[in-house]
Amino acid sequence: MAKRLHTCTKASTCAAISKKHLDTLQQVRRIWKPVVFLVCLIPAVLVVTDAFELTGRLGANPVEEIQDRFGIWALRFIMVTLAVTPIRRLTGWNWLARFRRMFGLFTFFYVLMHFLTWLFLDQGLLLSAILEDIVERPFITIGFVALLLLSALAATSTNGMRRHLGRRWQTLHNATYVIAVLGVWHYWWQVKKDITEPLTYAVILAVLLGARLIWSWVHKKRRLRAAHQTPQRS
Amino acid sequence: MLIRRPPDIRPSDITSEENYLNRRDFIRAGAVVGGSILAPSAMAAIVPEAHGAKLGDVARSKYSTDEAPNSFEDISTYNNYYEFGTGKADPYKNAQDFEPRPWTLTVEGHAEKTGTFDFDDFVKPFDLEERIYRMRCVEAWSMVIPWVGISLAEVVKYLRPTSKAKFVAFETLNDPSRMPGQRRRSLDWPYREGLTIAEATNPLSILAVGLYGQVLPNQNGAPIRLVVPWKYGFKGIKGIVRMRFTEKQPKTSWNMAQAREYGFYANVNPRVDHPRWSQARERRIGSGLFASKQPTLMFNGYGEEVAHLYKGLDLRRNF
Numbered sequence: 001m002a003k004r005l006h007t008c009t010k011a012s013t014c015a016a017i018s019k020k021h022l023d024t025l026q027q028v029r030r031i032w033k034p035v036v037f038l039v040c041l042i043p044a045v046l047v048v049t050d051a052f053e054l055t056g057r058l059g060a061n062p063v064e065e066i067q068d069r070f071g072i073w074a075l076r077f078i079m080v081t082l083a084v085t086p087i088r089r090l091t092g093w094n095w096l097a098r099f100r101r102m103f104g105l106f107t108f109f110y111v112l113m114h115f116l117t118w119l120f121l122d123q124g125l126l127l128s129a130i131l132e133d134i135v136e137r138p139f140i141t142i143g144f145v146a147l148l149l150l151s152a153l154a155a156t157s158t159n160g161m162r163r164h165l166g167r168r169w170q171t172l173h174n175a176t177y178v179i180a181v182l183g184v185w186h187y188w189w190q191v192k193k194d195i196t197e198p199l200t201y202a203v204i205l206a207v208l209l210g211a212r213l214i215w216s217w218v219h220k221k222r223r224l225r226a227a228h229q230t231p232q233r234s
Numbered sequence: 235m236l237i238r239r240p241p242d243i244r245p246s247d248i249t250s251e252e253n254y255l256n257r258r259d260f261i262r263a264g265a266v267v268g269g270s271i272l273a274p275s276a277m278a279a280i281v282p283e284a285h286g287a288k289l290g291d292v293a294r295s296k297y298s299t300d301e302a303p304n305s306f307e308d309i310s311t312y313n314n315y316y317e318f319g320t321g322k323a324d325p326y327k328n329a330q331d332f333e334p335r336p337w338t339l340t341v342e343g344h345a346e347k348t349g350t351f352d353f354d355d356f357v358k359p360f361d362l363e364e365r366i367y368r369m370r371c372v373e374a375w376s377m378v379i380p381w382v383g384i385s386l387a388e389v390v391k392y393l394r395p396t397s398k399a400k401f402v403a404f405e406t407l408n409d410p411s412r413m414p415g416q417r418r419r420s421l422d423w424p425y426r427e428g429l430t431i432a433e434a435t436n437p438l439s440i441l442a443v444g445l446y447g448q449v450l451p452n453q454n455g456a457p458i459r460l461v462v463p464w465k466y467g468f469k470g471i472k473g474i475v476r477m478r479f480t481e482k483q484p485k486t487s488w489n490m491a492q493a494r495e496y497g498f499y500a501n502v503n504p505r506v507d508h509p510r511w512s513q514a515r516e517r518r519i520g521s522g523l524f525a526s527k528q529p530t531l532m533f534n535g536y537g538e539e540v541a542h543l544y545k546g547l548d549l550r551r552n553f
Binding site: 051058059060061062063064066121122123124126129132133136137138139189190192193194 | 304307308311312316320322323373375420421491492510511512514515517519520522523524526527
């Protein structure tokens with residue numbers, strides 16, 4: 001356990017970690033991570049069992065239904081991923097950070113399934129139609145760009161890549177915000193008329209991004225104040 | 235492949251497609267063997283009170299396609315009818331308790347025979363016909379639907395429009411207490427549609443009152459709806475309460491909502507794409523998970539009957 005912690009925490013802080021903290025981390029890794037992983041898989045499993053009408057049904061237009069479900073879960077997962085940091089800051093539940101990568105990778109998984117459904121089941125791999133859609137339909141272009149960006153993040157999500165990229169890793173992974181905006185935009189643009197649902201996601205995203213802005217603003221102010229006060233005290 | 239679970243409507247409640255299509259032979263055989271035993275059901279007029287009641291005396295039509303119709307389940311559970319919600323399954327869920335009785339139709343404008351008619355009186359003068367039509371939705375999916383209806387051309391002739399009448403406008407019931415979807419402004423209620431007089435008097439245009447030989451289900455537009463098979467599905471206005479003969483082109487709901495995307499004509503046209511998606515191909519509902527889309531036909535394959543209506547009209551501009 002201690003050895004593994006070295007890979008992601010500085011040795012000095014590692015020594016300071018209390019026994020209780022270690023227990024929590026161990027519990028997260030051994031029990032909660034597999035549990036959360038399985039829960040995250042449920043929507044995908046339901047698509048399969050619904051296709052065989054064991055749990056529910058896919059309805060008259062199964063291709064559309066599968067594509068919509070994967071797409072909506074991709075959006076939900078990116079929201080969950082982006083909610084980790086604000087919730088952690090508000091509650092002090094730092095163990096939440098340990099799930100962030102998993103949520104991010106599930107976002108990628110559901111986006112990929114959404115894309116593959118479109119590619120194989122909807123377009124039937126008809127190359128001319130696929131290229132025409134990607135180039136000519138703005139909402140598909142947006143979705144495709146989001147998928148490409150997300151692939152880059154998924155590919156660089158390992159500890160090794162994180163170390164290898166150093167400071168650039170964070171810059172690259174800030175693309176998450178761009179991807180989330182593209183995702184909501186993609187959804188908004190393909191809806192025929194009733195924008196209630198895309199609007200809901202837009203509001204959630206605005207709150208999650210707004211929380212970050214407020215946080216950084218408050219933090220900056222505190223730092224400035226601290227810088228002002230230090231000389232007076234000494 | 236999909237394993238079909240029995241639908242909520244028991245198969246025994248519905249005439250099977252095979253029996254349905256052979257019912258004339260069946261009735262004829264019955265008449266020969268059993269005399270009058272089977273005759274009353276075949277002679278009955280519209281029985282509007284009962285949901286799913288059989289319609290009697292339905293003539294076949296030369297305009298029917300011989301393509302296999304979609305299942306009753308597909309046709310009655312996958313609908314666009316925003317008056318009952320914007321989701322595809324919403325109309326099926328939310329229209330179950332809707333009572334399409336009593337129902338009146340008001341005829342106004344440039345016609346000799348105007349006024350308010352009870353639904354049954356309105357329909358009575360006309361022969362019921364079965365029309366198995368392709369239906370192409372603007373969302374790029376399609377079905378084959380065995381409607382039962384009356385010829386709109388006959389209705390228009392009966393109402394005797396004057397020479398000023400150039401268009402027919404239609405309106406859906408506007409009653410949020412009965413149509414829950416109208417409590418939200420997903421569209422500017424009431425739903426409005428319209429045709430030119432030439433389109434309305436084309437032999438393909440019908441007012442449908444039934445589906446699969448039965449009274450039209452609520453979610454499909456009971457008690458009476460428009461069916462114009464060479465146009466996108468949204469032209470097929472449901473739950474009609476008003477017809478108006480006008481001199482000017484009437485306002486239509488989807489055009490009012492997004493003029494750039496939905497025109498007045500809305501003819502099925504694989505060469506004119508929706509601004510956000512292609513109209514070149516369509517997904518046939520019921521074709522299964524792994525079926526590929528099929529090419530969309532000009533005027534939904536009804537060019538022979540309707541192409542002459544649009545001679546000299548730029549269909550790219552008048553989409």
